[in-house]
Amino acid sequence: MGVIDRYAELLPVTDKTPRITLGEGSTPLVHLDGISRMLEIELWAKLEGCNPSGSFKDRGMVMAVAKALEDGAKALVCASTGNTSASAAAYAAAAQVPCFVLLPAGKVALGKLAQALMYGAKVIAVRGNFDRALEMAREAAEREGFAIVNSVNPYRLWGQRSGAWEICEALGRAPDWHAIPVGNAGNISAYWAGYKQYKELGKIDKLPRMMGFQAVGAAPLVTGQPCPNPETIATAIRIGNPVSAHLAKEAVAQSSGEFNSVTDEEILAAQYILSSKGGVFAEPASCAPLAGLIKLKKEGRLPRGITAVMILTGNGLKDPDTAMSQVGRPVEIGDSFDELMEVMKG
Numbered sequence: 001m002g003v004i005d006r007y008a009e010l011l012p013v014t015d016k017t018p019r020i021t022l023g024e025g026s027t028p029l030v031h032l033d034g035i036s037r038m039l040e041i042e043l044w045a046k047l048e049g050c051n052p053s054g055s056f057k058d059r060g061m062v063m064a065v066a067k068a069l070e071d072g073a074k075a076l077v078c079a080s081t082g083n084t085s086a087s088a089a090a091y092a093a094a095a096q097v098p099c100f101v102l103l104p105a106g107k108v109a110l111g112k113l114a115q116a117l118m119y120g121a122k123v124i125a126v127r128g129n130f131d132r133a134l135e136m137a138r139e140a141a142e143r144e145g146f147a148i149v150n151s152v153n154p155y156r157l158w159g160q161r162s163g164a165w166e167i168c169e170a171l172g173r174a175p176d177w178h179a180i181p182v183g184n185a186g187n188i189s190a191y192w193a194g195y196k197q198y199k200e201l202g203k204i205d206k207l208p209r210m211m212g213f214q215a216v217g218a219a220p221l222v223t224g225q226p227c228p229n230p231e232t233i234a235t236a237i238r239i240g241n242p243v244s245a246h247l248a249k250e251a252v253a254q255s256s257g258e259f260n261s262v263t264d265e266e267i268l269a270a271q272y273i274l275s276s277k278g279g280v281f282a283e284p285a286s287c288a289p290l291a292g293l294i295k296l297k298k299e300g301r302l303p304r305g306i307t308a309v310m311i312l313t314g315n316g317l318k319d320p321d322t323a324m325s326q327v328g329r330p331v332e333i334g335d336s337f338d339e340l341m342e343v344m345k346g
């Protein structure tokens with residue numbers, strides 16, 4: 001069952017909202033035993049890379065596209081660091097509605113680019129950063145009457161609340177800490193709204209602390225200032241002027257949480273730890289929270305024994321180039337058994 005059917009009662013859907021789905025949501029929440037021991041906490045990972053297009057964006061996109069269809073939109077448009085475009089293109093293909101995606105030229109991970117092109121979207125590489133591409137997409141939407149499916153579209157954030165609801169259902173409560181990467185700041189805001197909605201409905205009694213993690217080179221919410229030239233290896237969160245900054249700041253303030261930043265080196269180290277000690281391959285941006293928890297542990301600021309959930313927002317397969325630049329090549333041998341034994345025993 002997809003997000004709309006599963007949560008129709010909690011979402012702003014009507015009889016006229018088409019019940020589209022690609023099977024999004026209901027992603028695994030996995031306890032990371034080894035890394036929990038290392039950090040002396042109970043660490044859970046929400047595997048959002050298991051969504052149909054490989055990222056959390058599908059939860060909100062299904063709602064945004066359903067609502068656009070309900071309103072008779074003639075085309076969809078978005079700007080993206082990659083995942084939004086892959087998701088928009090997938091749902092547009094399924095609904096057979098035209099889709100335009102604007103990407104910062106040369107700064108989108110290979111898998112994401114391949115996805116948008118394969119799903120048949122009109123892919124436009126803008127020589128500029130994401131923030132500028134988003135301004136252009138918003139203007140095109142306004143002038144042409146296209147549906148904008150970035151997280152400025154309120155239905156995106158509605159659908160993304162479903163991640164919080166699933167976590168509460170799986171744990172029987174909210175976590176103590178909710179650790180999440182922050183780029184355009186929609187997802188942290190959606191999770192906070194989702195937790196609050198569950199508390200108002202009496203489904204949970206306590207709210208989590210919202211811990212938002214950014215890359216040092218693109219950390220406007222940590223520095224408190226827009227960042228004119230964002231730069232990070234975690235291209236998904238290479239964003240200098242987040243559109244939902246106000247909502248994210250509110251979430252962090254209301255929950256006594258905090259924003260923190262981690263270096264690209266810390267992100268890549270965390271990505272390898274997650275893969276090699278956890279068996280979970282997530283894209284670099286998704287590893288900012290783990291990098292952050294490791295950093296807080298070193299600083300003595302990670303309370304022992306807490307239950308923390310990390311949102312692993314995107315699948316590691318989306319960015320094979322970054323992964324390959326971190327790891328060695330396979331050992332190549334001839335087709336002789338002796339050589340095989342030599343390598344295995346070496």
Ligand code: F0G
Nearest residue numbers: 080081083084183184185186187313314
């Ligand atoms: N993680 C991944 C893998 C993402 O793709 C994004 C955002 C984020 C985290 C941050 O989420 O923007 O809600 O704070 N990607 C957008 C995109 C910007 O275009 O795909 P956010």
